[in-house]
Amino acid sequence: MDNSLFLKACRRELTERTPIWIMRQAGRYLPEYQAIRKKTDFMTLCKTPELASEVTVQPIDIIGVDAAILFSDILVIPEAMGMGLEIIESRGPVFSDPLRSTRDLDRLQIEGVTERLGYVVEAIKMTNEKLAGRVPLIGFSGAPWTLATYMIEGGSSKNFDRAKGMMYAEPEAMHRLLQILADAVIEYLNAKIEAGCHAVQIFDTWAGVLAPNDLEEFSLRYIDYICANLKTGGAPVIVFAKGMRSYKRISEMDCDVIGVDWVSDLGKVKQEIGDSKALQGNLDPCVLLAPQTVLEREVKRILDAYGDGPGHIFNLGHGILPPTPVENAKFLVSCVKELSIKQHKTVI
């Protein structure tokens, strides 16, 4: 497994071509996924190892990606802390009783979170059985700031005024919450690695809504803390914080791969951070809705932007969109495989 394209690229070793996986690759764009979701609600799917492992493996068989990512949701951590979670198709995740004050933090059931997430350990074992060594398995977690926004806002948000409100009015409470979450994330990701995940990714989807000082104080500092305290046993750590204006700070963390959204130029990020980390990204998910000639052109543009040298993992700059045609997802994977072989040949 250590010689898989994906893990080699994470370690910035030379590979014969660029590996690819797709954020949310086990998801609504796949009819095979929808068939299972018709019979099961989202949270039950997350909590049923037999089903979670089944949908995790689907995109390996169907579109041919080079890594699997365990089907789950970032909000299983707050849910395991006792916050009632509903996933409403039209509205996204909803916490019926969000955190609104310091006192609300006392409701959180901090002890035994990883035990209550035992279904994940089970799902990892079943997934690795199904994968039978074909590709590595990635485990993921939300980052503290992003988790906190959902727990405080009660769901998706436009302006994040409640989360930022607590951040500004009760910074101690916010830090207490973020520290609770950071410790839970460490324990959770450690358990995932121990159960058989070959790499882990930390998602800070909403880092990009913070002003520079707030970004450091309420988001990046906690990701840094997580990276510094994981027991990886050699499993690569991917940090994906969306909306970064600079990747310098993340490049100084104890991680292996930096996820890059589609708004940044991969070549410029590479230039900014030097050779310290592998980069993952960064196609605009909307390109998958475009004609295949455009898709091919944009894949080429990204491979060219990264240019020569090892350490590129192809991915989207955010999750795949539900209206994506499956044939375009397949075409993307084959494009990356074919075009990057040519590129790597000219290098080797």
Added chain:
Amino acid sequence: MDNSLFLKACRRELTERTPIWIMRQAGRYLPEYQAIRKKTDFMTLCKTPELASEVTVQPIDIIGVDAAILFSDILVIPEAMGMGLEIIESRGPVFSDPLRSTRDLDRLQIEGVTERLGYVVEAIKMTNEKLAGRVPLIGFSGAPWTLATYMIEGGSSKNFDRAKGMMYAEPEAMHRLLQILADAVIEYLNAKIEAGCHAVQIFDTWAGVLAPNDLEEFSLRYIDYICANLKTGGAPVIVFAKGMRSYKRISEMDCDVIGVDWVSDLGKVKQEIGDSKALQGNLDPCVLLAPQTVLEREVKRILDAYGDGPGHIFNLGHGILPPTPVENAKFLVSCVKELSIKQHKTVI
């Protein structure tokens, strides 16, 4: 009027303190505005010069900002092209019959747009009478890309997949639409300047959702074209494109001021672009919901980030939020006035 703090700062001349105005300063956070909106729907308010001028002047009297901005909406241009527009409080702007194909472009009534926007000229004259030379008046327009997203999506969007879909699948149609809009924006802003606006601002609210090449091709190129073709007669031009990773390209345009969102560091932007342009920004609008001690600290942080030298116009990094307490808006204005006098004194 040419000696007003705001216009001097736009021209990067020394001022005794930093001028301030606030995006959406005439808006829902003001009870005086709400009193008028109770009797009038949003579009009628835009189209009734007596009322539009009244709400434009409100924040000058109530919170003491250094410039007025004519109350209007960026979507008056597509509306004047014959697209039926409704502003629904809970959903934002809605076009009942959005553009979905090349053929739909033929529906747009391109001739006579500025004539149909005659109510704006009237409102500018009435506003200047009411202002009686106290502060300069800014006129604004949406940028072509942002206007196009609303016209194609039919309203606000999460992923912009329809607008990007047209961009990728029918780039010629998209360019045709953007060129139509760019020409309309030029004529519209020229008419505003001629009617008495002392400065104009171009808003590209959704520029930040585009990948680097698309940003240049479908957004910035058209802003550049507008800047190059305005007949300003000396009126400063402000370009505010939200979500920029770099301000270099905008700094090369024929504009005077660059608006900066709250995610960028003002000092770093100043460093990146050199002394070529004034900068406007960039407080996170959510800070106005925070305790006043925090508000004061953050104002100081932004004044310090800009540092010495002329050419800073204080503003938020995006529009003021409806739940903002009026006393906090007042406090912000007085903070900027007092703290920046101290700073400018140490310089002069």
